[in-house]
Each structure stands twice: as structure tokens, then as C-alpha cells.
Amino acid sequence: MGSSPQTGRRVAADPLSIREAWSKIPSPGSVETEFERFTGKRMERILATVVAIGSGVLGAQALIAGITTTSGADAARITILLVVFIPLIVMLIACVIGRGVRTASGAFAIVYTVALGAWPSFVDPVGEAADQPWIFFLVNVGVVAAMLAFPLWLQFAWALCLPFVYGYVRLVEGDFSRDFWVTTAFDVSFTLILGFVIIALGWMFRSIAAGVDEARARAVASYAGAAAAAAAEEERAAMSALMHDSVLAALIAAERAEGERAQDLAVGMAREALTRLANTEAAVAQEGSDEPVGASQIVVELRRALSELGADAIVEERGGIGLIPGRAARALVLAARQALGNAVTHAGGRGLHILVEGRGDEGITVTISDTGPGFDLRAIGADRLGIRASIFARMGRSGRHCRDRLERVRHHCHTGLGASMNRTVRSVATSLAVGFAMYFAARGVWWIEQPSAPLLMVAAIALYLVVVNVAILWDSAISVRMPLWAALATLVSSILIPVLVTLSLDPLTRTAPFATWYIGALGLMGVVCIVRRRFVIGWLVVAVLVATSSAYLGFFVALSLGLVGSLMWVVIAHLLVIFWDRAVRDTERLAGIQQAVSAWHATQQVRQKERRLRTQFALAVAGPVLSRTVASRGSLNDEERLQARLAEGRLRDELRGADLLNDAVRDAIEDARRRGAVVTVFDEGGLADVDEERRAAIRDELARVLRDADAERWIIRAAQDPLTAVTIVGRAGAGGQSDDDAVDVWHEIPRDAPEG
Secondary structure (H helix, E strand, C coil), X not given: CEECCCCCCCCCCCHHHHHHXXXXXXXXXXXXXXXXXXHHHHHHHHHHHHHHHHHHHHHHHHHHHHHHCCCCCCHHHHXXXXXXXXXXXXXXXXXXXXXCHHHHHHHHHHHHHHHHHHHHHHCCCCCCCCCCCXXXXXXXXXXXXXXXXXXXXXXXXXXXXXXXXXXXXHHHHCCCCHHHHHHHHHHHHHHHHHXXXXXXXXXXXXXXXXXXXXXXXXXXXXXXXXXXXXXXXXXXXXXXXXXHHHHHHHHHHHHHCCCHHHXXXXXXXXXXXXXXXXXXXXXXXXXXXXXXXXXXXXXXXXXXXHHHHCCCCEEEEEECCCEECHHHHHHHHHHHHHHHHHHHHHHCCCCCEEEEEECHHHCEEEEEECCCCCXXXXXXXXXXXXXXXXXXXXHHCCCHHHHHHHXXXXXXXXXXXXXXXXXXXXXXXXXXXXXXXXXXXXXHHXXXXXXXXXXXXXXXXXXXXXXXXXXXXXXXXXXXXCCHHHHHHHHHHHHHHHHHHHHCCCHHHCCCCCCCHHHHHHHHHHHHHHHCCCHHHHHHHHHHHHHHHHHHHCHHHHHHHHHHHHHHHHHHHHHHHHHHHHHHHHHHHHHHHHHHHHHHHHHHHHHHHHHHHHHHHHHHHHHHHHHHHHHCCCCCCHHHHHHHHHHHHHHHHHHHHHHHCCHHXXXXXXHHHHCCCEEEEEECCCCCCCCHHHHHHHHHXXXXXXXXXXXXXXXXXXXXXXXXXXXXXXXXXXXXXCCHHHEEEEEEEECCCCCC
């Protein structure tokens, strides 16, 4: 017999961290709490932070423009400036601190829309179509405010209506002149598309976060279920060993107790069995520590066992200290006690020798030998649990396959959450990027004046379409990281495109709406590089954009024509990537904590329930007989010996073939045993894939066969056979196991119900 330090070590988490997490994380099935919507709340915080940064940039641009174009004597302009910027500042503060975001954002969205609609009534019109008042810089800020504050349908309504309000105000301001129609059409189309992109991104991130929270809840529940199943399996194994080590051995000893020595042994075993059953019914947490136990403590326990058995033995301790977990040590001592009991019962304790060897961190080995007549292990009947269940099986069942299954579930939950989040974001973001790229290309071909070199403009647009779609789509289904050659091609194209566009135009038309399409287009290319994890290339594209647009248009002119927006979108994209990656890691980390806590909770509940049910059943079946054994000092009459044999057989049946039993089968088996028959039940998983209705029919048929036929020896086996669920063999004699002519009954119950 041996054990290792790994045997029985099931909890690797720090108990303190588990208790702390348990105080914060809900158990499965409870109502929704903050942690159950962790990703959703985290996403709202990310959106609010990004909105604060982007709106702050646009607000600063609008404020500078408003201050520089407003005189101290213009009360109307000052009033509308205060009306717009006070709610905007409140919204920015709310987004930064994360409190009152919905209220502040909703207030700004409404106030801004009203102020925008009333703009022509309070402010004198501008002279040129290209001169945009400061309030127009905040149109998309009004859309993002609606995204934070309103339900989805109202968000889309805001994104649709606000650009048209902006367009109407612009046309009124320009007295519906042709120049205002052209510039307003460009501005409204861009603002409309950008607004819908903003709403779509907000909807996407929120939907994914909600889906991840649901998936995490399902993953935690699945892991808790797997942990509960593993705990139930381990507890059944532990209880099976307990039943044999104490209860079944005590019942067998009581039935066979002849002579004073055997009766004293039966009384001692009965007392121990009753005590252990009573103690086992206590809470799992009180069953003992799992602190490491050394070889010397094992020796002390074995000497105590020898004293209780009244036997003499040579006890040797060799090797090092030898350390194994407390649970494994208790299993080892119980198995050794069973071996000592066997040696005393079957060999009279002759030449009893105990050797305990400490093997350091490798474990402890206990060897028990005697000089009795011995036996051939292969000749032991398969119906006798004996050494197989009490010693070999007890020491072999470490539940390792259960832990492997739990680790597979844990790994699937962790990788599944992160992969699901990233895959969904990638697919939606790819669609939006392709759509936006098409918009900028369409804007470039919408010439309101003929370029001086149209082929160069067409070449710039074609180059842009090819490169941006390669950057967006190439290997995007395989990896989020853009191939290096695609990133370098994007950088080179960002240098060529502004040059080609500028060379294709006269100097007077370089600031026309169609002529500045490349400012937004290169900003999108920078965003794509950032999203696809080529941060350096993305910011180099932005640097090229700033340099070329400033050289060809002038820095401040470029800022007013969309350079601020491009810079802002690249910054926002970078922040979103950082926040999103962090959210994925935090979500997986939280899922791991929740799994550990839920598994711990489910394991404790299942183990307590499983142990309580099996202990109460054992007490109900064996308790009266064991109590009578103690009271009569091992001297039982024939009826009491029969009850001991029946109790031992019933408990054995529950251990070996519980899936084959119902009340009718139990009664039929007990009747056969009362007639003197030997009944052996084996369940080897024959009913594993059979539905419950068919299982009930199989059990009923088994009960009928046992009632209707007579045999001295019954063997009931449920093997893993594709056709037969249960095989029932009745023999004429208890010792004719290999004699085919002695078979009186041979009945096979098919897995599937007979047709007709």
C-alpha cells in the first residue's frame, strides 16, 4: 500500500481569498448583483471615459472658436454659449467620476438640440459657407450624449434627426444659397454616418458585454455543476470505502463470531463502525484537517489499532519523515486497519509484521505481512469486495479524472469568454470600418469642380480602397494583429495619397469638401492600424497626416477641415483597445474567482448531502444489528445473524449496483437471501446511456426473474454491452462457478425495449 502527497489534495486556492470572494460574489441561482453584471458595468465605464475624452477635445475646439468669435457686447451669443457649455461641462465631470452619467448626458443632449434649433433666431448669420460657427462642432457630441443617456430606439432617432436639424439651421443661416447646399450636404452626410457608427459601436459593446455576462454566468454554473458531480463521485468513493472498512467488516464479523476472541473482535468492530457513522454525519468541514501527516503519526495510529485488536506485531519505521495530506493519511490508516483485521481474523495474527517507510515528499509506504497459510488473490470470488474495495480501490481512487474534467471545463470557460468577446468585436468593427472606407472614397469622387489632373485623384482613391481593405480584412479571421507587410503598405500609402490628391487639384479647390476626403480617410487608416495592434504604424500614419495636411492646407485650416476629428478618433481607438483588453483580462479573472467560489460552495453542499444520505441509510440498515452486537457482547442468535447477513448484503448491493435497484428488486433479492441463496450484484455501467423509462422497465423485469425462478447462487451483472443491459445467471450450487451444466437460469435483458 502506498500514497503520495498528491493524493487527496484537491483545493489549491487560498482559503482566505475564497472566503473574501465568497462575501462579494453571488452563489448560483441568486438574484442579479453588481458582480453578475461586471462586464456590462465595466463597459459603461469605458464608454463614459472615452466619451469624456472625445467630447472634451471637441468641446475645447468649440469653446476656443466660440470665445474668439464672440464679443463682450453680444449678449445673445454669450447666453447661448453658457447654455450649451454649462451642461457639457457637467456631463464631462459626470463621465469622469462615473456618477449621474445618464442624467447629465440626457440633459446636455436635450439642451444642445434646443440650442442648435434656436441658433438662427439668436445669432446673426455668417458670410461664407466654409465658416462654421462653434456650435456645429458639437453635433456628434450631442449624439454620443444620447448614446449614454437614452434607450436604443431613441439613440437612433437622435442620430438621424440631429444632423438634419444641423443641416436645416445651416441652410437657414445661408439663406438656402447654392454654396451652402453643397457644403451642408457633405457635412450632413458625414455627420449622419458618423452618428450611426457611434450608436452602432455603443450598441455593439453593450450587447457583447451583456452576452459575456450571461456566458460567464453559464460557465460558472457549468463549472459548479461539474465540481458538484466530481465531489459527489469522490464522496461516494470515500463512503464506499468507509462502509467496507467499518460497517460491512463489522457485520461480517458479527455474523461469523464464534468463540470469545471472535466475539470480542466483533464487538470492537461494531463499536468502531457505529462511532464512525455517527461522526461522519457531522459537517464536512469538521471531518479533520488536511495538514501534512508524517510517518511517525501513521505508526502511532497503527499501534493503537493493534492494541484495540489485542494483537502483537513487530512495528518498524524506516526512511525519512515522509509527508502526505491528512485526508490521504486517514485513508491509509483505515486501509491498514482493515489489513490488520484480515491478518488477525484469517491468520490468527501469526508473524504479524508492520513496516512504515517514509519517502520524503514522495509519500509513505505501509507494508503489512503475516505468516498465515495465505490465499491466491485471483481465486477470490468477484462478489467479495474485500481487498479490492477496501485496500486497492481505496488507495487508487484519488479522483484525478474528476479534477482533470474540472480543469477542462475551467480552461474552456476562460478561453471561451475572451475569444467570444474579441471575435464579436472584430466582426462588427470590421463591417463598420469597411463601410466608413467606402464613404470616404465616395466623397472623393463626388467632384463639385473638375480636378486639373483627374487621373491622379482616381489613382489616389483606388490606392486607398485597395490598401485600406487589405489592412482591414487580411488575415483578420485568423489574428487580430495586422501582418507587418500590410502595415508598412498602409504607411507608404498614407504618404502617397495626400500627394496625389494635392497634385490633382488647383490651389483654389484644395479646401473643397471633396478635396479634403483624405483627411478622414487617413484617420481611418490610422484607426485600423491601432485596432489591429500596429500601434507604432498607426501613430506614424497620424504623424504623416498632420505633416502633409499642414503643408498643403495650413495647420489651422486642416484642424477646421477634419484633422481634429481624425486625431480624436485615433486617440479614442487606442483607448478603447487598451480598455477592452483590460476588460477581457478582468472578466476572465473574475470568472476564475467565481468558478472557484461556486465550486467550493457546490462541493460543500453536495458532499454534505451525499454523506448525510448514505450515512443515514447505513445507520438505518446496519445500526440495529451493530447495536445488538455490542449489547450482546457479540453473542447473536440465528435470527440476528441472519439480519447481519441481510444487512451486509443490502449495503453491498448499494455499493456495487445501486443503479440496478428499486424497491421491487431489493425485496426480491432479500427474499432470495432468506431462502439461503447467495446474490451478487455488479453494475459496470450497463445502464449509463439508457433513458429513465427504460431503466424502470429493466428493474421491474429483473425483479420478476428473481421472484419467478429459484437458484442457490445468483449473479446479476450490468456490463457495457451494446445490446444487453443486464445479464442474470442462476446456478444450482454456490461452488459450481465454472460448471456450465449447473446453470439453472440465464436471462438477458436488452438495452432497448422489444418491438411490438
